[in-house]
Amino acid sequence: xxxxxxMNVEDIFLVGGKTVFAGDLETPSKNIMVTPCKVFVDGTDIxxxxxxxxxxxxxxxxxxxTKSKVQLDRETVRMHKVQLISV
Numbered sequence: 001x002x003x004x005x006x007m008n009v010e011d012i013f014l015v016g017g018k019t020v021f022a023g024d025l026e027t028p029s030k031n032i033m034v035t036p037c038k039v040f041v042d043g044t045d046i047x048x049x050x051x052x053x054x055x056x057x058x059x060x061x062x063x064x065x066t067k068s069k070v071q072l073d074r075e076t077v078r079m080h081k082v083q084l085i086s087v
Contacts, residue, residue: 003029005037007064009082012072018065020055021084025062032064039072040083047071048087 005027013020025032032054039047049068056062064084072082 003027003032003035003086005029005032005035005064005084005086007084009077009084012070012074012077012082015065018052018067019070020063020065022058022061022063025054025064032062035086037084037086039070040081040085041072041076042080049084051084051086 008024009021010023035051049066051064054062054064
């Protein structure tokens with residue numbers, strides 16, 4: 001069962017072959033499970049990836065992770081509005 005969410009991505013980093021998205025997560029779900037989502041940069045749909053779970057981040061943030069190939073870097077995330085929206 002997929003979870004409905006929207007994340008305003010504030011940071012992106014790699015951990016052991018996984019891409020982790022950190023930011024403000026809007027969702028009624030208590031736990032994000034495996035869920036397809038679209039990646040938007042400045043409102044433009046650039047990709048669809050599979051979110052494979054979440055981890056508790058620094059300061060209580062709920063970070064999401066994927067093993068999908070992601071064509072984003074920290075500079076893009078910091079200079080543009082990047083969002084993940086479940087489909």
